[in-house]
Amino acid sequence: MSSAGATPRLDAALPLTVVLVRHGVTPLTEAGVGSGSDVPGPALSPHGRIQAAQAADAVFRIGRAPRAGARSSGGMRGGGLWPDLPRPTALVASPAVRAQETAAAVGRRLGLHVTTDDRFAEFRFGKWQGRTAQEVEQDWPGDLERWRSTGTFAPPDGESYAQLGARVWDGLTDLLAGGVDRTVVVVGHAGQIRTAVGQALGAPASHWSRLRIPPASLSVLRLWADGTTEVTAVGVPTDG
């Protein structure tokens, strides 16, 4: 049995580990305004830049041993975080400014170069871009809930959960094809991370909106070439 809490496997196949980092907050996150990938901005707020540095510190701890005397629970206490995982060796980010800034902080901390993959961009919100949930509800009554709860309903000129999930999974599949027994960090967004975790769990798109992904949090997936998956962590805050 695995002391790390993972379900044991009967073969020796090794997975790709993916660390999904949500960017730090922006003025729009702080105001509760939806910001998708229809526009490149906004940038991180001053607090968001602090969160990005804290997330970078947490990513740096992945695959490192706990400090002497600390309990090796794999949690946020002690020096190391998930000490059984390979240390990150590659870093990919969404093209959005907030994700690029957060990825730059991670790259500086780990000494990794950032590559950009459009498939990890946030939802295209279309006509909902830049509006609060209340404003969307006022102009398109019932559609916000329809978008969340069906997984297949798209905002006008925007993407459904299922559409976003298809391109995100395509990106993850390419990372898996690039090699196992390694950890890749992907810096992205709340919706983008929900679709990755939801699919790794085998949950239908109608359920993905149930996942809470805080700013600057870490979610960890392990993907095997035979299609099996492990959801190692979901939405672990790094700014506490």
Ligand SMILES: O=C(O)[C@@H](CO)OP(=O)(O)O
């Ligand atoms: O606007 C937000 O809160 C979400 C939209 O799901 O995106 P992001 O993670 O890019 O902030």
